[in-house]
Amino acid sequence: MDIKQDILDKVNIWLTPAFDTATQDAVKEIMTSSPKELEECFYKNLEFGTGGMRGIMGPGTNRINKYTLGKATQGLSDYLKTSFPGEELKVAIAYDCRHNSDTLAKVVADVFSANGIKVYLFSELRPTPELSFAVRHLNCHAGIVLTASHNPPEYNGYKVYWQDGGQLVPPQDKELIDVIEAIDYNQINFQPNENLIEYISNDIDTAFIRSSLQAATFNTAQEAKDELKVVFTPLHGTSVTLIPDLLEDAGYSNIHIVSDQAKPDGNFPTVKSPNPEEPEALSMAIALADEIGADIVVGTDPDSDRLGVAVRNGNGIMTLLNGNQTMVLMTHFLLEQWKQKGLFKGNEFIASTIVSTPMIMELASAYNVGFKVGLTGFKWIAKMIKDFPNEKFIGGGEESFGYMVGDEVRDKDAVTSTLLLCEMAAQAKSKGSSLYQEMLKLYEQYGFYKEYLISLTKKGIDGAAEIQQMMLDLRNNPLKEINGESVVMVEDYKASTALNMFTNEVEELTLPKSDVLIYYLADGTKICARPSGTEPKIKFYFSVNEPLDSINNFKEVEASLDAKIKNIIEEMNLI
Structure with a gap:
């Protein structure tokens, strides 16, 4: 092919x-052996997405390597000096178990x-959550963590944190990118x-x-x-460096670690994907749980910001919870604990x-806290x-298996969340209940919300173009009816508009622009389309709901909601 x-x-x-001999030789080899791969390596520069800069390792502008990270760090150094003139600048750096993470961190x-x-x-x-904590604890101006979260072994990444311990957001991310893009590699x-390099541990x-003990322990009896x-x-992954010690310090001694997955290894040899969102990733843990009669399974991704959870259902069978379910359970528990302790001041x-x-909004309304x-x-x-x-953050999360307890860590935190889940499970068991039973009680009280995710992988240049076309079609030809239900509202976060499909009135959305479309149907169904910011995927999120008048009717209502989701997916030609 022509290049x-x-x-x-x-x-x-x-x-x-400006580039070392090894890098030049690698580029020459790709030029000779695979022009298509050469194009993939150089057709664009790596971009900052929802989780920072992430990509396949190798030579090229579209790859993670010494030079792309060096350029980003040189740009960040310049940006810090402009942002904090005259100050003695400090940064914290952490890294995960991935190949080259340690050497790239040193670069x-x-x-x-x-x-x-x-x-x-x-x-x-x-x-990763320890890096977010360390930025504030050490009074740093910024932080970096080398990780590609749950991506395949050939990936790595570079997350940038600001002095508040949170990742960069607009306008700083755009300002930083402009500085980075203006730098030549020879600079x-x-x-x-x-x-100036101090090692910490x-x-x-x-x-x-x-900090985690303070945020996530709630007077659970030692017997429980x-x-x-x-x-x-x-x-x-990395959580083995902290979670066992944290649980031990919290008084939990009946902890069983999956031995074949306990050693950090960037090849992730026992799983197809080290992603706790994928059921297969927790299969070994569930097998061990069945062998020893465990109450709960917790698995974390390589950098320990996401967690997957399995609990026993009403029939004693280990059942995986999705990210929305764990978020609702944890948020409800925190709200109830705050209420019982009389901690509400009116600004939470x-x-x-x-x-x-949307179920999370029902909780906020019930406890009269802000959302x-x-x-x-x-x-x-x-x-x-x-x-x-002047407002107090209690907790919060998102569907992709992340949760944040309190404000000491300013990113999703599977470490502290694991302790919180143990507290919840222990207290429920001591009362003759379980996390599964507690979830059903919430459905009975607030409505049965059922969510489902479809994630379509579209790799490379052609894949990116296909994703772009799918979003364009949904924008230019918005669906007016889905599964027999009228579309009442279409929110386009790229255009910052909310279109009322009945009146054609348009309202302005106040959130920053993002390539997301959300359809709202007359029956309360919510459908979102969103290209991933960190992976070559387009994701479709479905949320349906019905009242649950009795826990005894759970299976019947669940079957109705499952059928509704299936019909919507078929009608949208997503399978």
Whole structure:
């Protein structure tokens, strides 16, 4: 195939002395062996999405490597100096279990130190939420974590945190990107000042564990803790460095770790995907739970910001909860605890995202607390905490298996959330109930909300174009009726408009622009379409609901909701 001139221009830059010999040789090899791969490596620059900058490792502008991360770090160094003139700048850096994460973290540390910036670098792999905590604990101006979350083994990534411990949000992310794009590769200073690099470990662990204990323990009786039998798997990731110690300090001794998944390993050898959203990822943990009669299974992704949960249903069978269910359960528990302790002052709020279950709003209304909604990604929840300093954040989450307890960590936090779930499960069991039974009670009280997600993978240049066309078709030809129900409202977050399909009146949406469409139907159904910001996927989110007058009718109502979702998916030609 012919290689486009603009790609060749980029390639030729990577064959100059600004790049080391190994990199130049790798580029030449790809030029010879696979022009198509060369195009994939160079057709664009890696972009900041909902979870930072993430991509396949290898040479090229569209890959994670020493130079793309070096350029980002040089740009961030320059941006920090402009943002905090005259201050002694400090950053914290953590990394996960992925291939090259440790060496790439040192590259990032070198560039910061070369620019006169003090670096606190974790001496070994650590969970992402601990990095968010460390930024504030050490009074840093920014933080970096090297991770690609639950992506396949060939991926890595670069998340940027600001001094509040949250990820970058507009306008800072755009300002930073502009600075990075203006930098030439030969301007990157890779020569470290080792005197400015300080390695950190146990002291931060101790402080983080203390913070988690304070946020997620609620006077659970020791007998209840002893009776709870937990299976835990880190899925070869970083959470094994903290969660066992945290649970032990909290008084939970009946913890059983999946031994074959306990060792950090960037190959993730026992799972197809180290993603707790995927049922297969927790299959070994569930097998162990059945073997030993455990009450609950918790599994975390490689950087320990997401968690998957399985509990026993009414028939004693281990059942996976989805992210919306765990979010609702945890939020309700926190609200009830705050109520019982008389902690409500009238300025509290909970939070979620536009693609998550509407059931969370029912909880806010029932407990008379504020509810804030943001775009996908916990950086928006962190921004709420920063933007409303006189309000108190209780907890919040999103459908993609993330949750945040309190405001000491400003990102989704599977470490503290695991402890919270153990507290919830232990207290429920001590009362003759279970998390599954508690969930059914919530459906009976607030309505049965059932959610479902379809995620379509579309890789490479052609895939990106296909995703773009799908969104364009949904915008230009909005559906007026779905499954026999009228579409009453279409929200287009890219255009910042909400169109009333009956009156044709248009209202302005106040959230930042994002490539998301949401359809609302007359019966309360909600359908969202959204390209992923971190993966080559387009996602469709479905939420349907019906009243549940009695727990005894759960199966019947669930079957009705499942059928409704199935009909909608078929009508939209998504399967």
